[in-house]
Amino acid sequence: MSMNQGKIVSKQEDYVDKAERVMKYLSRIITTSKIRDLMAQVNELYNDIILEPNEILDKKYVEAIKHLRVKMIYDAGRDKQEGLTRREQENPVLAGKANDIRRNGKIGFFFKETALLDMVTKIGDSRQAFLDYCKYFEALVAYHKFYGGK
Numbered sequence: 001m002s003m004n005q006g007k008i009v010s011k012q013e014d015y016v017d018k019a020e021r022v023m024k025y026l027s028r029i030i031t032t033s034k035i036r037d038l039m040a041q042v043n044e045l046y047n048d049i050i051l052e053p054n055e056i057l058d059k060k061y062v063e064a065i066k067h068l069r070v071k072m073i074y075d076a077g078r079d080k081q082e083g084l085t086r087r088e089q090e091n092p093v094l095a096g097k098a099n100d101i102r103r104n105g106k107i108g109f110f111f112k113e114t115a116l117l118d119m120v121t122k123i124g125d126s127r128q129a130f131l132d133y134c135k136y137f138e139a140l141v142a143y144h145k146f147y148g149g150k
Helices: 015-026 032-049 059-078 092-096 098-114 116-122 127-146
Strands: 002-004 007-009
Touching: 015 092, 015 098, 015 127, 032 059, 032 127, 059 098, 059 116, 092 098, 098 116, 116 127
Parallel strands: none
Antiparallel strands: 002 007
């Protein structure tokens, strides 16, 4: 998934399909409280940015988006010690990526697999890119719930 002209695009799947595909296996490694905490941070910005009429975001929003990235990096770094539980190891997709999860932590692995950290970096000053990011994040939360996230 990548940003192109302010929109989240993928060569073969849209954001809803990607969210469904990754949350089939990621819903078991990220807690409901953690994904909701991350979504709350995004929604706080969304509530202000949705009211902005200009496609180019004001500097204060660009800085707030950069700060969101910093919070995400901090969360990923704080989580690095956690390995897979026995139940998570039974999932063949997760078991095959155990070394990556051990190296990056569960949150870092979640950000890598969903591309959330890469995408937030590429938003820049584009209002539409941020709104697309929010839609994708919302789809992740919805599929987390659908697949019975822990």
